[in-house]
Each structure stands twice: as C-alpha cells, then as structure tokens.
Amino acid sequence: MKRVVITGAGTINSLGHSVTATLEAMREGRCGIGELETRDVERLQVRIGGQVRDYDAETHFNRQQIALYDRFTQFTLLSARQAIEQSGLSFAGELAAKTGVVLGTAGGGVQTWDENYRAVYEEGKNRVHPFVVPKLMNNAAASHVSMEYNLKGPTYTVATACSSSNHAMGQAFHMIRSGMSPVMITGGSESMLCFGGVKAWEGLRVMSKDACRPFSLGRNGMVQGEGAGVFVFEEYEHAKKRGADILAEVVGFAMTSDAADIVMPSKQGAARTIAAALEDARVSPEAVGYINAHGTGTAANDKTECAAVADVFGHHADNLMISSTKSMHGHVIGGTGAIELLACVMAVRDGVIAPTIGYEEPDPECALDVVPNQAREAKVDVVVSNAFAFGGLNAVLALRRAS
C-alpha cells in the first residue's frame, strides 16, 4: 500500500480567506460567527451564522464565470487555487490523466436554487437564467476544479450531509493508497446561509439563536457556517521525489452507517468508526493526542460523541485533547470536515491545538479535556477528525505528523 501525504491546503471561511488567516484565528480563539446578512433576514428566527465576510466575487472571477459559479463553487475554486499553488504541482500528461477531484457538499448550489425559486414562485417570473442547472448541481465545484487545472482522473462529488468532506477525503486517500492516482484534489464546500437554507434548518429546532458552545453545559444547539477547504493529497514517494513540503500524513480512514435513526447520533456507530480508523492507520489508541470533534453544540451529539471517545480510548480518553472548532467557524455542513482538517494539520505540524470557544461550564456528560476557550501548545503525533452525519453516516480520518 502507498503512503499518502498532504502537500497543499486552501480555505475560505468565516475565520479568514486563507489557511494562514484561518489558523491564526483558531490560535487566537476568534469567533467568525455573527449577525447574518441575507435577504429577508427579518423573517428568520435564527439570525446568526459563520458567514464569509468582506467577500466580493467580482474581485476573483469575471462575469461569465460568476454566471456559472454558485457561491459554493466560488469558495471551492479559491481554496483549490491556494492548495495547488502551495503544492507547487502543475498538471500535464500522465499526472493530469490520473489526478482527480473528489469533493464533498451536502446541498451544492443552494443559493442558486433559492434565488431561482424566488424568481419563479415569489416574483412570478416565467423564465430563469440558462445556466441554473449547471450552476446548482452538486458536482459543479468538482467539475470546475477539474476544468481549471486540467485534471482528468476520477472526479465526483460525495453528498453525505455533515460527513461529506470526510467521506470525500477518505475516498481520495483510498485512491492514492491503492495506487490508482498519484495525486488527488479533495475536501469540500458549502454555502447555504440564504433565506431558504437557514429556514430549512430552523424547522428542525436544533439551531442556537446566540452561540455555538460545544461540550459546555447549557449549550443550545448548532450554528451554521459556510466556506470551503481543499487539499492536495499526494503519494508519499511522488511528493518526496520532487522535494515537496509535506504538511501531514493521512494514515487512516473508516466509514460506517448506524442503520438506526435519520437524525439521532449513535454512540456505538461513532465508537465503531473511530476504532476502525485507528485500526486502518495501524496506530494504538494511546498514540492519539488530539481529536477534532464533530462537536456540533447540540445536546445529543456532544454527549454521544464524548461517550464514544471514552469507550474507544478507555483511560487514555482523559489524557487526550478534543476540541470543536465549529465554535469558531460554525457548522459548515458538507464542507465542515475539510475546514476542520486544517485544525488537525495545525496540531501535528505546528503543535498548536485549536480551542473550543464559547465554553462556559463543564457538562458532566462531556467530561473530557475539550481545550476550553484558549489554544494550547502540545506536541502530538497522531490526530483524529470525526464526522457523524444526519442519516447515521460516520466518517473518521486519522493524520500523523510528517516524518
């Protein structure tokens, strides 16, 4: 089996428009969540979110591109550009033929759906822009990355709600590990902070109206964010031969289904997936120093996740750190795993553990070291990133410090 390393990373999210800015915000425990700015916000019950600020599509894309790029595609392309630039790769010949793009998104072009439903239903228009379909489709972002960089290998989109990015990155990992592709562009994107997107989530009654406070007693729900995270996954020898800067090694992945409930998480399902990812990585639970939690800030997820971690790690659960960066960037749904993997890279590469901010009071049902409110310096070798989606679909990745 081939080894898989990360040689490029890019992002845009509510914490910043680059990896550097995002990691700086995480180190400082800054919150990207604020008042939502969207049309008809006064008709929403939930009016906060981790929105991408100071963003003007026209500074990055021309008019023809904007006609084809939903906001989730724009975020993907900007992140992919950063990641591929950092990797130093250019794609031609055999490498281009074998390199593909696997990305996660839950909703795809939600803003495009929203705008055009509004046009035909609310405004009574009988005609929509000719590019509505290619703009809203879930695979638009993956296809545009493929087109932009001449990537002709396996390219598709994974939609498993909040696990989408982790599933996508797990697939990219498998493709390189098996020898199918030397390089894969992977990660995910989401942008549904529009009226219809937020309204749909409101219906479930799991959204907080004030803040995302994972693991903290009295937490009252999740807060949605938006953005993208994109990585260059590369076969180790391929990266080494060209002297690439290796950010981290991807060592394990597991995915399972709870086969139980469409919204409630399962301790057994979560535990089974974490354990399988460690087994896949051939590392002992004791080697894990940090877990980037799914940590949505709902009562159900956080206590279930902590119980699962306690089950898998036993006494070692008290030694490791677990934090939820959703407290800062919000829950980026299908893109969240990719943005959260940045915190994992920071942990193994820079020895900085991102905090769980907004933490007020310990919850006896979440009695782990959740790195409350302040980032911490710590040398960790192996880290784990959890994603447990609606639908009972779990996807867990394990990274190791580059060696």
Place this chain on the structure above:
Amino acid sequence: MADSIKDKVIRIIAEQAVVEPSDVTMDQTLEDLGIDSLGLVESIFAIEEEFDIQVPFNANDPTDSEFDISSVAAIVRAVEGLVADQKA
C-alpha cells in the same frame, strides 16, 4: 373556546401517535403515546400551523424549554396560554 383548543391539540397528537383522538387521555405523556423526538418536532410544527403561534421550543433539550411537554394536559395548557397571549 378552551375545549376547541384542547380538541385540536389532541387531534394533532393523535395523528402523530397514529391513534384515534378518543384514545388520547390528558394524563398521558408523549412517551406513553410512542412519540419520539422527530414526532415531537412535527407535533410542535403542526400546533404552530394550526394556531398561528410561535412555540418556544428547542429540540436540544425539550424538557428545559419554556413550553411544557410533560403530558397531554400540559401541552394543551401551554397552547391555551400561547393563544391567549397572542390575543392579548
């Protein structure tokens, strides 16, 4: 009018529990009726639609919400209160 609010709430709960309204008694809990968390969220939605009210309810901790859901009687009382507040 109190009776009619009660009847409507019971009808909504009965529909969610897939039983006849006549089989719903005031001292029953939602658990007794086999209504799970999703069923509860749907019932709240149906109540809001029926009475055009906003029910203060957070699914994260249903028992901690201002809206008392400890029994059918409690729910009926809570809805009566919200409807009265709205008219006030």
